Structure formats: C-alpha cells, structure tokens
Amino acid sequence: MLVDQAQLQAAEDFAVLGAGERAALGSAALLGHLPTEVADRALWWQRHLVEVLTGLSPDAPAGTRPRPEYDPAVRSLAERERSKAAELAALGEEISARTVKRKRQRYEAGGVEAVVDHRLAPHASLLGRADPSVVSAIRQAIAESVDASTRTIEYARWRTEQILAAEHGKDVVEMPSRATFYRLFAKLSGGVHVTGSARTRRSLADQPEGPFRYEQVAAPGELMQIDSTPLDVLVRLDEGMPGRVELCGLVDVATRTIAAAVIRPTTKSVDASLLLARALTLEPMRPGWIDALKMSRSVLPHRRLLFLDERLEHAAARPVIIPETIVCDRGKAFISENFRNACRALEITFQPCHPRSPAEKPHIERTLESVATMFCQFLSGYLGRTAEHGGRNVEDEPLWSMLEIQEFLNEWLVAKWQNRRHDGLRDPGSPGRTFTPNEKHASLIESAGYVPLALGADDYVELLPATWRAVNSYGIKINHRVYDNAELGPFRRQPSGVTRKRDLWEIHRDPYDANWVWVRNHWEGGWIPVPWKHLGSVPQPFGDLAWNHAAADLRRQGESDPTEEQIAQAVTELLTKAGQGPGSGKGSRTPRPSRRDQRVAARTRAAAEVPGPRLPKPGTPPARTDDPLPHDDEERDGTQDGPIAKVIPLGVFDPFKEADKRW
Structure with a gap:
C-alpha cells in the first residue's frame, strides 16, 4: 500500500515515534584554527567512526558493500566497536573498545570538532591564568x-x-x-x-550594546535628520578678519538628499527654523551656473512635476522635499521652543534623540563628515578635522567670505552631491547597483507622489523666535531696546486676550537683525512690523551679538546699568571702528580695535549678508519664490563694460554738526 507523503504528514493522527535527537553536523572547516597534525588526527578518527556507525567509510565508492564485521544488519553497535578496536590495534594503535565508544559518542553529539584531542591543541583562552x-x-x-x-x-x-x-x-x-x-x-x-x-x-x-536599528523609509521626507557642526575652514568675516563658522544641514534618509545647508557664524534656533523653509523652497538657477545643473536636464521628472508646481520651471536639479519627521540631537538650537513651534506650524513630527546618542542619527553625522572631506578640503583656508591635521599660517592664505562659501556650497550640492552614487542607495533586487540621490528621489516619487507647499511672507515671520511682552505707553522693550510706531496705538496698555501668557503680546524677532520686530495682532490677525526707535541713529544692521558685546564693554568701563542710548552709540562706534581698520603710522590718532571687537563686528556683518529667504520689509509686497533670477545680460544696461566705480555711502545727517559749520 502506497500513501502520499503530504497526505500522511497532514493526517491528524500522524506522529513520529521513537525519534531521538538529531546528531550534530560536523564541519572540517572548524578545524582551520588548529595545527595540521591535530586536524589530520581528527579527520582520521572521523573516517573510522563513520564506518562504525554506517558500515561504510566516508570515501567509499558508490555501490560498495559493508564489510561483514561492520555491517549494521548483522553486527550490533557494541560488536562493531570491538571490531574497530581490534583493527586499530593491528595497525599499531593502542586503542580499546571503550575508547572507540567514547569517541563515537562525542562525534554523535558534537561532530568532528568534538573528537579533537585538545591536549595537543594550543590554548585559546583570552586571559589565560590571570587572577x-x-x-x-x-x-x-x-x-x-x-x-x-x-x-x-x-x-x-x-x-x-x-x-x-x-x-x-x-x-x-x-x-x-x-x-x-x-x-x-x-x-x-x-x-x-x-x-x-x-x-x-x-x-x-555611546554606541548601543545591541544591533543598530535600520529605519525602513519608503518616501522622500518620511524621515529627515538635522544637525550642525563647525566648518573646518577659516573664512574672511569682514575687513580681512579670519574666523570659524558653523554648517547646519538637513538630510533626507530615504534619498540621502541634502535638502538644505546653511553656513552661519553660530547656529541659533532661527537658523534651524529657516533651514526648514529652505528645504521647502526650490533652489533657483543662479548666474554663472551651467545649463546642465537645471532640473529640466536632470533625471528628476521635471516635465510631469511642472504641472503640479510652476516654481520648478527655473529650478536647479535639487528636489524639494517636505519633511514629515525630523530627528535631531539635544542642542540648544534644536530643542528650543522656536524650533518646536516651527515644526508644529509645518505639521512636522519633532523627535529628539537620547542624550549623547549620535548613533540614533547616523545619516546626518556621516553626511556632514562627507561634506568636510569632499568639499571643505578643496577650499583655501582649510584647517583639517583636528588640530593635529592642521597646517601652519592658515590665516595668511587668501580666504573666502562666508557669502562666497555659501554660494560654492549651493552649487556643489547640486552639481556633485545630488549626482554622486551613494553606497546607502542600493537596489534590494540588485545589490550591486547604486543610485544617486536624484535617481532615488525620481524612483520613490513614482510611488509616494508629490504635493507642493509654498511658503508666504507671513510664514517666514512665523519661523522666527518668539517672545512675549507688554505693549506699554512708550512701546515694547526687548533687551533694553524700545520698539514703537503709530500702529501700536490701539494696543497700548491693552490685554492681548491670551490668558495663558498673562495677556502679553506675541513678538517675533530676528537675532541677526535687531532693527525690527513683528507683533502678532491677536485681535484681528496678521503681523505688525515695529522698528527700533533708534533705527535712524544706527544705520548699520546689527543683531544681539553686537548689542550684548557693547553692553558688556560698557559694564567693564564702570557703567553698572548702561542706558539704551549708550549701548546704541557703543554699537555704532564698534562697527565704525572695526570698519576703519588699523591706524596708519605712529602719529595716527585712530586706535587699533581689538581682535575681539573686530571679530564681533565681522560676524555681525557676515550674518546679515547670508543669502536665502529674507524677511519682508515693512511697506514692500512679499517677493514671489518662483521668480527666476536675472541673468548677467539682464542685470547690465550696456553702460557698465568698464570697471565699476567705488561706492561712497552718504553719512547720517547731524543737525548739531551742521549748525557748527561756518559758511
């Protein structure tokens, strides 16, 4: 009677009776760490033990019949063991039947490695006989x-x-x-x-003890990571003053696209927030860029996306990615309330890492390191990743300004990074093939889709750091600065209606530009731009860095509580003194500014020159983000073929000085 095996095993009353434990599979490859004579001895025992168990040696040709003394159908296991002991004794090996039994049991339990004579093998103990x-x-x-x-x-x-x-x-x-x-x-x-x-x-x-977690992402923007690091390049801040800056970047895990990267003197919460805005804003083609960097010339599906987002017509080959989840460390700029509010306003999930856990955001860590090795080392003024890798007199090299390095970085990201094959972007079906970030984005966009999100002028104001103040009779005071204009008339000494903030008014400000603040109109909606009341006396733009530095200098000079006018005048003198440069000759009356004063002034001016999404100035309509940049031939009127003349700015009108002049 024949029964199908599948039906037999599927029967409810089927069971295997009397089955013992399966013998371990031995492997000769495990003997590679042993001396040759010890390994050969173990293989010699394996041939004899297999014959005892099966009746045939491992190298017996097909069709060979077992010898009578080892035939399992005729002899028992004990008889076969005695026969093997007698055979080995005839060959000169003093081995008893008990030894053959013991070797056979070890072989069945642990394979060929179990029959190794460890007395002849070297000891592989890590610590030996240490206490x-x-x-x-x-x-x-x-x-x-x-x-x-x-x-x-x-x-x-x-x-x-x-x-x-x-x-x-x-x-x-x-x-x-x-x-x-x-x-x-x-x-x-x-x-x-x-x-x-x-x-x-x-x-x-700081690495976790267990295995690293692999994030499964299937769409651009599903998981993004943000971080900042000091840039290993000296830059020319202002008047030739060298200084260090920081690089803040945002990378998409699914495509390895650097969605945005900015260079700032120091990374603040406003930089992290505006970095999100840059990720949502297309990278426009800039004058001097070759046509090969256009999105229309890349592998990105430009023609089909153009029907959904008209801004892509003049865009460079860098995709616009909308973040869904952002992972960051616990730096002050990223765990600040301003950055959290920015993520909340853009409906982005905010996910901070555990303290001192760089392994939880490895992609941005490695990306910033790649930027340092692939981009920074080619710039003049490269410092090296550590002090021991730095050169001599780097500050004497011709240094680029922060604005110029930002322009180089923007072009390098489009030309090099987005078209570089990444080892982390591989096809699961064909692991030998790698993709570029643009190719990976083009493949994922087919299944994930694309929804454009354009930011307006008010959206950029929303991303600025917020503070809460009262609108007094004299205006609004922030850090000893008073802001006031006629539009604040209906709100003076009035409650905002936000009881959880003690009826104070929400005010947004740019730390790099202390000349303006924006007050939220809690009654009717919108924003009210309010200037600083001393804006006319200090024409240069400056931020909190210069203001705090000037206030500290006044306190060191004996002013316990400097007034607002004193600080404003000190800021003006600081920027003017640093802009004049060192005095010439022994008889010069202009004192040489300290390097600390020059550095503060240089970092303040450099921060005000960084390109990117700018805040709307009061009285001007918001600029369209989809307007193409003019080309070189559109900027010139045909009369500027010669050298450009030096621009001499007009001074601030001072009626008291004019009254002292003699006509």
Missing part, C-alpha cells in the same frame, strides 16, 4: 577612562594597584609583572582606545 581580581580591577580602570583625558598604560597600571589596595588591602593581591600586565591590558582594552583618541573613546562608549 580574576586583577582582571576586574583592570576592567574598572578601563571604564573610568571613558570620560577622562587620555593617559598611558603606566597610569592604568598604577590605577589598577590603587583599586586592588582599596578592595582587598595593600599587598594582598599580587600584581603581575610589567610585561604580563601590558599583554593582559592589551587584550582587555581591545577596541576601546584607552590610550588613543578621547573623542573616539567616548563615541564608542
């Missing part, structure tokens, strides 16, 4: 070095002695010799960098 107390003390010394400065092995040996004396008493546990301690320390500190880079040591200690 467990010494090992524990060394591990404690290694753990203490994670957050400490880098020291030598000799310090670790001294620290180990101190730990043993504190736990067991002095001279109770014997310390190993210097050579033995060095060998033991090298084994226990492998991969920890105890005597190496402190930064690497802390980074390795």
Whole structure:
C-alpha cells in the first residue's frame, strides 16, 4: 500500500515515534584554527567512526558493500566497536573498545570538532591564568577612562594597584609583572582606545550594546535628520578678519538628499527654523551656473512635476522635499521652543534623540563628515578635522567670505552631491547597483507622489523666535531696546486676550537683525512690523551679538546699568571702528580695535549678508519664490563694460554738526 507523503504528514493522527535527537553536523572547516597534525588526527578518527556507525567509510565508492564485521544488519553497535578496536590495534594503535565508544559518542553529539584531542591543541583562552581580581580591577580602570583625558598604560597600571589596595588591602593581591600586565591590558582594552583618541573613546562608549536599528523609509521626507557642526575652514568675516563658522544641514534618509545647508557664524534656533523653509523652497538657477545643473536636464521628472508646481520651471536639479519627521540631537538650537513651534506650524513630527546618542542619527553625522572631506578640503583656508591635521599660517592664505562659501556650497550640492552614487542607495533586487540621490528621489516619487507647499511672507515671520511682552505707553522693550510706531496705538496698555501668557503680546524677532520686530495682532490677525526707535541713529544692521558685546564693554568701563542710548552709540562706534581698520603710522590718532571687537563686528556683518529667504520689509509686497533670477545680460544696461566705480555711502545727517559749520 502506497500513501502520499503530504497526505500522511497532514493526517491528524500522524506522529513520529521513537525519534531521538538529531546528531550534530560536523564541519572540517572548524578545524582551520588548529595545527595540521591535530586536524589530520581528527579527520582520521572521523573516517573510522563513520564506518562504525554506517558500515561504510566516508570515501567509499558508490555501490560498495559493508564489510561483514561492520555491517549494521548483522553486527550490533557494541560488536562493531570491538571490531574497530581490534583493527586499530593491528595497525599499531593502542586503542580499546571503550575508547572507540567514547569517541563515537562525542562525534554523535558534537561532530568532528568534538573528537579533537585538545591536549595537543594550543590554548585559546583570552586571559589565560590571570587572577580574576586583577582582571576586574583592570576592567574598572578601563571604564573610568571613558570620560577622562587620555593617559598611558603606566597610569592604568598604577590605577589598577590603587583599586586592588582599596578592595582587598595593600599587598594582598599580587600584581603581575610589567610585561604580563601590558599583554593582559592589551587584550582587555581591545577596541576601546584607552590610550588613543578621547573623542573616539567616548563615541564608542555611546554606541548601543545591541544591533543598530535600520529605519525602513519608503518616501522622500518620511524621515529627515538635522544637525550642525563647525566648518573646518577659516573664512574672511569682514575687513580681512579670519574666523570659524558653523554648517547646519538637513538630510533626507530615504534619498540621502541634502535638502538644505546653511553656513552661519553660530547656529541659533532661527537658523534651524529657516533651514526648514529652505528645504521647502526650490533652489533657483543662479548666474554663472551651467545649463546642465537645471532640473529640466536632470533625471528628476521635471516635465510631469511642472504641472503640479510652476516654481520648478527655473529650478536647479535639487528636489524639494517636505519633511514629515525630523530627528535631531539635544542642542540648544534644536530643542528650543522656536524650533518646536516651527515644526508644529509645518505639521512636522519633532523627535529628539537620547542624550549623547549620535548613533540614533547616523545619516546626518556621516553626511556632514562627507561634506568636510569632499568639499571643505578643496577650499583655501582649510584647517583639517583636528588640530593635529592642521597646517601652519592658515590665516595668511587668501580666504573666502562666508557669502562666497555659501554660494560654492549651493552649487556643489547640486552639481556633485545630488549626482554622486551613494553606497546607502542600493537596489534590494540588485545589490550591486547604486543610485544617486536624484535617481532615488525620481524612483520613490513614482510611488509616494508629490504635493507642493509654498511658503508666504507671513510664514517666514512665523519661523522666527518668539517672545512675549507688554505693549506699554512708550512701546515694547526687548533687551533694553524700545520698539514703537503709530500702529501700536490701539494696543497700548491693552490685554492681548491670551490668558495663558498673562495677556502679553506675541513678538517675533530676528537675532541677526535687531532693527525690527513683528507683533502678532491677536485681535484681528496678521503681523505688525515695529522698528527700533533708534533705527535712524544706527544705520548699520546689527543683531544681539553686537548689542550684548557693547553692553558688556560698557559694564567693564564702570557703567553698572548702561542706558539704551549708550549701548546704541557703543554699537555704532564698534562697527565704525572695526570698519576703519588699523591706524596708519605712529602719529595716527585712530586706535587699533581689538581682535575681539573686530571679530564681533565681522560676524555681525557676515550674518546679515547670508543669502536665502529674507524677511519682508515693512511697506514692500512679499517677493514671489518662483521668480527666476536675472541673468548677467539682464542685470547690465550696456553702460557698465568698464570697471565699476567705488561706492561712497552718504553719512547720517547731524543737525548739531551742521549748525557748527561756518559758511
């Protein structure tokens, strides 16, 4: 009677009776770490034991019949073991039937590696016969070095002695010799960098113990990461003053697209918020860029997307990505209330990392490092990633301004980064093929779709840091500065109606431009631009950095509580003094400004020159984000073929000085 195997195993009353545990599968590859004679001896035992178990040796040709003394159908297992012992004794091997039985049992339990004679194999113990107390003390010394400065092995040996004396008493546990301690320390500190880079040591200690989590993303913007880092390039801030700046970037995990990247003197919450606005704004073609950088010439589906978003007509080959979730660290600029409000206004999920967990946002960490190695090192004034990699007299090299480096970075991201094949963008069906960020975005947009989101002028004001103040009779006071105009008349000494904020008024301001603030009209909606009342006396734009620096200088000069007019005048003198440069000759009466004054003034002016989405000025209609930039031939009127004349700005009219003039 024949029964189909599938039907037999599917029957409810089917069961396998009397089945023992399956023997382990042995592998000769496991013997590779053993000496040749030890491995050959194990394979020799395997051939004889297989014949005892099956009746045939492993290398027997097909159709071979078992020898009578090893035929399982005729002889029992014990008889076959005695026959094998007798055969080996005839060959000169003094092996008993009991030894054959013991080897056979080990082989069935653990395979060929179980029959290895470990007396002939070298000991592979990590610590050998080291005292467990010494090992524990060394591990404690290694753990203490994670957050400490880098020291030598000799310090670790001294620290180990101190730990043993504190736990067991002095001279109770014997310390190993210097050579033995060095060998033991090298084994226990492998991969920890105890005597190496402190930064690497802390980074390795912050890694999770378990496996790294792999984020499954299927659409552009589904998961994005933001971070900032000091740029390894010296820039010319103002009047030739060199200084360091920071790079703040936003990367899309699905496509590895750098959606936005800005260079600022210091990363503030307004920079992180406006970085979101730059990600939602297309990258326009700029004068001097070649036509190959246009989106219409790239692999992106420009023609089909143009029907959905007319702004793409004059755009460069960088996709516009709308974030859904943003992962960031716990830097002040990212966990600030302003950045949280910006994410909330744009309906973006805000997801901060755990403290000291760079592994939770590895993509932006590696992206910023790639920008440093692939872009920054080609710029004049490159400093190297650390002090030991830096050159001499880098500040004497011809340095680019922050505005020029930002322009270079924008073009490099479009020309190089978006068209560079990324190792993390591979086809699961064909792992050998890699994609560029633009190619990956073009493939994902087919399934995820594209919905344009254009920001207006009021949206940029919403992204600025917010504070709450009262509208008094004299106006609004913020950081000893008074802002006032006629439009605040109906709101003076009036409650805003926001009871949870004690009826104060919501005010947004740009830290890099202290000349204007925007007051939210809680009664009728919209924004009220309010200027600083001393705006006419200080024509240069400046921000909180210059203001706080001038206030600190006045306090050092003995002014316990400097007035607003004094601070404003000090700011004007600071910017003017730094702009004049050093005095010429011994008889010059103009004192040379300190490097700190020059640096503050330079960083303030550089921050005001950074291109990108700018705030609307009062009385001007909001600019369209889809207007193409004019080309070089459109900017010239045909009369500027010669050298451009030097522009001499007019001074501020001072009626008191005019009255003293003699006509």
